[in-house]
Amino acid sequence: MLHTINTSPFESPAMEECIRFVQPGDPVLFIENGVYAVQNGNRFSDAIAALQKTSPVYALQPDLDARGISSVDAEVKGIGYDGFVDLVEAHQVNSWL
Amino acid sequence: MDDNVKKIMHVMRRAPHGSIYTYEGLEMILIMAAYEQDLSVAFIGDGVYALKKNQNTDGISMKGFAKTFMALDGYDVEKLYVDRVSLEERGLTEDDLLVDVELLDSAEIGRRMTEQDVVIHH
Amino acid sequence: MRGTALPGFSATILNSEKVKIGILLKEGPYNHQAADTAYKFAEAAIKKGHTVDAVFLYNDGVINATNLTDPPQDDRNIAARWSEMAKEHGVEILACIAASKRRGITDDLMIEGGSITGLGTLTDIAIRNDRLLTFGD
Numbered sequence: 418m419l420h421t422i423n424t425s426p427f428e429s430p431a432m433e434e435c436i437r438f439v440q441p442g443d444p445v446l447f448i449e450n451g452v453y454a455v456q457n458g459n460r461f462s463d464a465i466a467a468l469q470k471t472s473p474v475y476a477l478q479p480d481l482d483a484r485g486i487s488s489v490d491a492e493v494k495g496i497g498y499d500g501f502v503d504l505v506e507a508h509q510v511n512s513w514l
Numbered sequence: 515m516d517d518n519v520k521k522i523m524h525v526m527r528r529a530p531h532g533s534i535y536t537y538e539g540l541e542m543i544l545i546m547a548a549y550e551q552d553l554s555v556a557f558i559g560d561g562v563y564a565l566k567k568n569q570n571t572d573g574i575s576m577k578g579f580a581k582t583f584m585a586l587d588g589y590d591v592e593k594l595y596v597d598r599v600s601l602e603e604r605g606l607t608e609d610d611l612l613v614d615v616e617l618l619d620s621a622e623i624g625r626r627m628t629e630q631d632v633v634i635h636h
Numbered sequence: 637m638r639g640t641a642l643p644g645f646s647a648t649i650l651n652s653e654k655v656k657i658g659i660l661l662k663e664g665p666y667n668h669q670a671a672d673t674a675y676k677f678a679e680a681a682i683k684k685g686h687t688v689d690a691v692f693l694y695n696d697g698v699i700n701a702t703n704l705t706d707p708p709q710d711d712r713n714i715a716a717r718w719s720e721m722a723k724e725h726g727v728e729i730l731a732c733i734a735a736s737k738r739r740g741i742t743d744d745l746m747i748e749g750g751s752i753t754g755l756g757t758l759t760d761i762a763i764r765n766d767r768l769l770t771f772g773d
Contacts, residue, residue, distance in 0.1 A: 418628045423673075424773075434527070434559050437599065438624035449669045479676075498680035505677075505767055506655050506686065511633040512770040514527070514662065520763050535662075538695055541734060545755035551763070632768045634660065 419508035423449040426461050435513040436464065441471040444504060446496075448477040450484075457488040465490045477501060520631040521552045526561030527635050530580070531571060536564050537579055539636025544582075547589035554593035554630075555586070556623055557615070561636075562600045565611040583613050595623050656687045658761040662772030664696035665714035666707070671700055674771040675717055682725050689765050690728035691718065692758045695772065698731040698741050701750040715747050722749025730757055 420439055426432040432454050447454050454461050455476050468474060469492055478495035524543050530536040546553060557565060571578040594615040608617055627633055659678060663670040678688045693700050705715035722729045729750035731741060736752050743752055762768045
């Protein structure tokens with residue numbers, strides 16, 4: 418199951434809530450303001466690193482670009498809308514609004 | 515199970531009244547219940563406040579709808595899950611809730627989520 | 637069933653499987669990015685040969701499809717964009733009637749290709765599609 422998170426972790430508990438429920442192997446995709454979570458060196462970097470031990474983590478590149486985020490946590494993969502579609506093709510979706 | 519029966523989970527994540535998401539979410543659940551799908555409702559984060567006893571909305575000119583959650587049973591929506599951590603971190607216990615629910619660990623709710631065809635957050 | 641990728645072959649090509657997608661959009665246009673993300677996602681899915689069956693508008697999302705939408709010329713017209721997608725790709729743009737009535741949205745305000753319907757239709761969309769994606773706040 419693909420989990421998407423679209424709110425900044427500084428603003429909303431969505432990311433922390435989502436992480437509690439994600440099953441090992443489930444991919445997590447950050448979109449919209451959610452991408453602030455993966456900016457390198459912020460206070461959520463440890464949480465992202467811990468999540469990556471069991472789940473692949475993606476961020477929507479156009480949303481990173483729009484927000485001027487060029488340095489993301491290691492192993493976080495930037496993908497476009499076409500990559501988003503590929504993930505949806507492969508998984509059911511759980512959007513943590 | 516019939517191929518045409520989908521497993522649909524509604525996830526209540528907001529506190530009621532401050533925004534319309536919980537109320538319109540409940541409206542959606544009630545309509546979907548008439549379609550004989552495999553429905554469940556999970557209460558996570560501030561969503562657990564929707565089930566709090568003793569809500570009185572008389573003073574804020576809004577319709578109280580907490581009791582409608584009690585009626586879900588009558589619509590054959592019997593799978594009500596509450597995230598134990600969300601309840602505890604808000605200083606609440608099962609006794610504070612209006613409805614009989616299954617109190618579950620996050621991992622167990624997460625496991626049930628992955629079994630769904632559709633998950634809708636409100 | 638998804639196949640196994642062979643060395644030297646693109647996994648996406650080998651495994652590509654077309655899916656039918658429904659979209660639930662829960663926020664109004666401009667106020668929140670949800671309408672834009674939903675549109676860009678739908679556009680990319682259609683380009684890849686997937687079917688986007690319907691966009692169901694709920695909560696303030698119902699404001700997405702009014703023909704009174706008139707943004708400044710240098711900005712995207714979100715309502716017109718949905719209308720184009722409906723006409724060109726057969727995507728149903730459907731606003732929930734209960735949510736619409738609350739917000740003053742009526743049939744005669746709907747964009748071309750859009751219509752007002754009940755939550756039962758959303759249930760049908762959930763049943764008949766392989767995926768239902770939610771965009772909102």
